[in-house]
Structure formats: structure tokens, C-alpha cells
Amino acid sequence: MAYQEINGVRVWGSPDEGALSQAVTCSRHGNVVQTLLMADHHKGYSQPIGGVVVYDNQISPSGVGYDIACGNKAVRTNLSAAEIKPRLGLIMDEVARQISFGVGRTNKEEVDHDLFYDPDWAVYQAFGGKEHDKLKELARSQLGTVGSGNHYVDLFEEPDTGRLWVANHFGSRGFGHKTASGFLNLVAGRKFLDNAPGEKMDQPPVLLELDSELGDMYERAMRLAGRYAYAGRDYVMDRMLSILGAEADFSVHNHHNFAWKEEHGARETIVVRKGATPSAPGQLGFIGGSMGDISVIVRGKDTVENRDACYSTVHGAGRIMSRTQAAGKMNWKTRKRSGGEITSRQMQDAVQAFGVELRGAGTDESPFVYRRLQEVLNAHSETVEVLHVLKPIGVCMAGADEFDPYKD
Numbered sequence: 001m002a003y004q005e006i007n008g009v010r011v012w013g014s015p016d017e018g019a020l021s022q023a024v025t026c027s028r029h030g031n032v033v034q035t036l037l038m039a040d041h042h043k044g045y046s047q048p049i050g051g052v053v054v055y056d057n058q059i060s061p062s063g064v065g066y067d068i069a070c071g072n073k074a075v076r077t078n079l080s081a082a083e084i085k086p087r088l089g090l091i092m093d094e095v096a097r098q099i100s101f102g103v104g105r106t107n108k109e110e111v112d113h114d115l116f117y118d119p120d121w122a123v124y125q126a127f128g129g130k131e132h133d134k135l136k137e138l139a140r141s142q143l144g145t146v147g148s149g150n151h152y153v154d155l156f157e158e159p160d161t162g163r164l165w166v167a168n169h170f171g172s173r174g175f176g177h178k179t180a181s182g183f184l185n186l187v188a189g190r191k192f193l194d195n196a197p198g199e200k201m202d203q204p205p206v207l208l209e210l211d212s213e214l215g216d217m218y219e220r221a222m223r224l225a226g227r228y229a230y231a232g233r234d235y236v237m238d239r240m241l242s243i244l245g246a247e248a249d250f251s252v253h254n255h256h257n258f259a260w261k262e263e264h265g266a267r268e269t270i271v272v273r274k275g276a277t278p279s280a281p282g283q284l285g286f287i288g289g290s291m292g293d294i295s296v297i298v299r300g301k302d303t304v305e306n307r308d309a310c311y312s313t314v315h316g317a318g319r320i321m322s323r324t325q326a327a328g329k330m331n332w333k334t335r336k337r338s339g340g341e342i343t344s345r346q347m348q349d350a351v352q353a354f355g356v357e358l359r360g361a362g363t364d365e366s367p368f369v370y371r372r373l374q375e376v377l378n379a380h381s382e383t384v385e386v387l388h389v390l391k392p393i394g395v396c397m398a399g400a401d402e403f404d405p406y407k408d
Contacts, residue, residue, distance in 0.1 A: 001305055002379055003036075010308065013039025013318075013379040019048035022202060026063070030207045031056040033269050034310060038276050039379035040318030040371065045199040046206070049275035049319075052312045053205070056269060059215055059222075059259050061187070062199055062206040063272035066180045068222055069229035070151075070171030071255035073237050074286040074297065074390075075248035079164040081157035081393060084244065088357050088394055091155075094243050095396045096359040099153055099236060100145040102398035111143045113231050120224040123217050127182070127192040134193065139175035139228060144235035146170045148398030150316075150365055153240060154288075155394035156295060165390050166240045166248075167286055167295065168233055171257060172225040179225055183208075183218045210270060219259070226255060252284045252297055256315035264310050271310055279306060279313040279384050287377070289317045291395045292354040292367030296377065297388040305382035313384045317373040323364035342366050354392070361397040 003012045009023045019041045026047050027035035033054040041050030046062040053063055084091060116136065124132040146153060151170040158165060172179070182192040187206050190196070208215035230253065241248060259272045277285040279300035288295045298313065300306060321341070328340030340363060347366035351358050354367070377386065 001308065002382055003305070003308070008035065010034065010036045011041075012037065012309070013041070013376055016042055016048075018043040019051065022046065022048040023051050025202065026051065026053050026205050029204045030058050030060075033264065036309060036312060038309075038312060038314045039376040040275070040314040040316055042319050043201060044274060045201055046203050047272065047274045050314065051274050052276050052310060053272045054264060054269045054310050055207075055272065056267070057210045058207045059210050059219055059270050060205045060207050060272050061180055061183045061218055062203075063274055064180070064222060064259050065257050065274050066177045067171040067257055068176035068180055069226040069255045070169070070257040071229060071233070071253070072167055072169050072286040072288060073233040073251065073253040074165060074167035075237060075241070075252075076158075076250040076388075077164045077166060077241065077244065077246035078249055079244065079246045080162045081155075081164045082162060084155075084164060085393070088155075091243065092357045092359050092394045092396060095153060095240070095394070098239055098243060099396065101151075101360060101396065102148045111140070111235060113143060115224070115227050115231055116140065118224055118227065120220045123221045123224070126217065131182070131192050135175060135178060138178065139173075142173040142175065143228065144232050144239075145173060146236060146398070147173055150397075152395060152397045153236060154291075154295075154392050154396070156390035157393050158388055158390055160389070164244070164246070165388075166237065166244070167288065167390075168236050168240070169288060170229070170232065170236075171255075172229040173232065175228055176225040179221050183214070183221070186214060222259060226258060229255065252286045254278060254285055262311070271312070273312055275315045276312045277315045278311060279309070280311040281306065283311075284387075285313065285384070287314055287316060287373065289373035290367040290370040291356055291358065291361065291365065291392055292350050293317060293370070293373050295390045295392065296373070296386045297390070298384040299387055300384055301382065303382050306384075309380075309383050313380045314376045317370040318376055319369055320371055321369040323369075326366065326369045327362055327364040342368050351395075356392050357394045359396040360399045361395065362399075365397060
């Protein structure tokens with residue numbers, strides 16, 4: 001087996017001490033069936049990124065996290081990369097103009113969707129009409145916006161075929177963030193829309209019994225946020241195909257911050273994945289690398305090791321440098337950073353050397369802050385097979401130092 005078991009936690013890749021400590025804490029609270037760390041793991045809030053915790057009849061709002069249903073959609077287009085490369089710069093300019101990154105909305109188009117009439121909005125009515133109306137208004141205003149942090153829209157070339165691919169990465173935006181903080185508030189005895197003090201990095205997980213009233217309400221709200229994230233990624237992908245004048249002939253779409261009801265060990269469980277991609281046998285997934293690295297389409301294997309992984313795999317390359325370490329500490333009064341290890345020139349040189357047309361992004365998202373994707377994939381060679389290798393040619397993210405309270 002490619003994993004090792006440390007203090008009851010199954011660990012793929014090289015153990016990170018801080019993330020492992022968080023995983024051990026998670027394993028010792030609640031009705032835990034199994035705790036796992038994927039090879040891209042690193043510290044998160046309460047449950048580590050790249051961490052998977054399998055519960056018996058419990059769900060964890062802190063485990064799913066603030067960016068509920070963060071995930072990816074990737075499509076293969078009917079175009080070749082060679083067809084668009086002569087106008088790649090103009091295309092990326094149009095992407096930055098039409099797609100809304102960071103704070104606010106560049107595209108003023110009103111986005112309506114059937115999910116705004118979903119019966120699960122009744123969950124928020126239980127907390128009062130004010131909460132319901134504010135959340136729905138926020139959700140409407142942000143549907144189809146990408147946000148900041150490590151969220152992106154990318155163009156790829158598949159070297160083996162020359163085909164052009166498009167992928168995006170983001171979640172449920174402010175709606176998901178306020179849903180998460182709202183339920184954490186309720187558990188702590190505060191009102192749903194109170195200003196939450198935030199989680200401490202190493203605190204034990206917040207757990208709800210799935211068959212309790214609050215647990216049922218959280219699960220319904222989480223699944224609504226999941227449908228919202230899917231709708232947002234679909235909208236952005238449709239805009240991208242319109243910009244390119246392309247059609248999609250193959251697609252992959254999945255969350256990697258979510259809780260699923262799954263059967264493991266001949267019993268029904270709740271699998272909470274934070275920064276981990278579901279990989280049931282035959283299931284497709286998109287795994288993104290840095291802007292100076294490959295990304296891949298994978299398919300889950302029917303192996304003993306994949307069963308031992310509770311059908312989970314990596315969601316990316318995994319950070320090896322914090323945002324502050326890379327970019328420095330931000331002074332929001334002067335809007336200047338200081339003390340960062342990576343300069344803008346270093347990042348631009350690295351990205352240009354890899355052949356990427358970049359719009360936006362800061363040094364906290366440079367290739368230097370991530371592992372190489374192939375390294376973490378090697379640790380999971382018995383859980384997933386790589387179907388398509390993709391090389392980025394165009395990357396668009398929020399501008400450097402654009403503050404967004406709803407990034408992951």
C-alpha cells in the first residue's frame with residue numbers, strides 16, 4: 001500500500017506535522033469511522049485541507065468549511081489550441097472583462113436560476129425573514145462570480161491531441177460562507193447572522209447529529225449551496241464557450257469541499273471531504289496544478305487501496321508556502337505588502353517560461369507555493385488513473401491583493 005497509518009490516520013504522501021495533528025484531533029472527536037490525509041494535505045481550519053473524515057450519522061460544518069461546494073468544472077472543446085493561440089492575448093483580455101473575479105460584478109447581466117425557487121430555501125426562513133432575504137439577495141448578486149484566492153478560469157492544451165480545454169474553480173461564494181458561519185454561530189449559541197469570531201486553526205471539529213433538527217437543516221442548506229456552486233460554474237463555463245465561439249463535447253464536474261452519504265464497510269456513512277476529490281470506481285475528476293504545471297482528468301480505480309481511501313483522492317498539488325510567506329503581510333491602509341519571499345518578477349518569469357498568458361493573480365498563487373502535481377499523483381497511482389494531461393496556456397484570476405471575504 002502507498003499509504004501509512006499514523007495514530008489511526010491513513011496518510012498518503014509525506015506527512016505534514018501540522019495537518020497530521022489536526023487530522024488526529026478530528027479522529028478523536030465524534031463517531032469517527034476513519035480519518036485520512038491525501039497526498040496534497042496541509043493545514044486548514046479545524047479539519048486539514050486534503051483531509052477526509054468518515055462519520056457514523058454525524059456531519060461537520062467546520063469540516064466542510066466556509067467555501068461549501070468549492071470544486072471544478074472542466075470541458076473539452078471542439079477547437080484545437082492552435083486555432084486560438086494567435087489571438088490568445090485578446091481572448092484572455094475578454095475573459096478578464098466579461099467574467100467577474102474578486103469583489104463585485106464586472107458582468108452586470110442578471111442571472112436567474114431555478115434554484116432560487118428550491119424548497120430548501122425554507123431552511124433559512126426558520127431563522128427569520130431577514131436572514132432568508134439577505135442570503136437570497138447575496139446569492140442572486142454573486143451567482144456566476146469567481147471570487148479570489150486560488151479561484152480561476154483557465155485555458156488548456158492537451159499535448160497528446162492538441163485539443164483546447166477550459167476549466168474553472170470556485171464554490172458557493174458569500175452564500176456558502178454565510179451558511180457555514182451561520183450554523184457555527186447557532187452551535188455556539190449566537191444568532192445566525194451574528195459576526196462570528198472565526199474558527200481557531202487547531203480547534204476540534206464542530207459536529208451535528210444528522211438526525212437532529214439542526215443537523216438536518218445544515219445538510220439541506222449545504223446541498224442547496226452545492227447546487228448553487230454547480231449553477232455558478234455552469235454559468236461561467238457557458239460564458240467562456242461563448243467567448244471562444246466553441247462547443248463542449250466532454251465535461252467533468254465535481255465538488256471537493258462537501259459531505260456525502262456513502263456506504264463504506266457495509267454501512268451508511270457521512271464522508272466529509274475538505275480539499276479532496278471523490279474517486280469511486282469509474283468516477284471522473286479534474287485535478288488542477290499550479291499555473292506553471294500540468295492539470296489532469298482522472299478516473300477512480302476499483303482497487304483495495306481506493307477502498308481504503310474511502311474513494312478519495314487529491315484535489316490539487318497542495319500548498320507548501322502560506323500566502324503571507326509568499327506575498328508578505330498586507331497593510332490594508334497603504335495597500336502594500338512587505339516581507340514576501342516571492343517577487344512579481346520571479347512569478348512572471350516562471351509563468352512566461354511555461355508559456356502561460358496570465359491575467360491577474362498575486363505571488364501568493366505563483367508556481368513556487370505549490371508542490372509539483374505529478375508528485376502527489378504518484379502517491380495515489382493505485383486510487384486513480386490519469387486519462388488526460390492538460391497544459392495551461394491561459395490563466396485568469398482576481399487581481400493581486402484584491403481582498404475578498406468569501407475566498408476559500
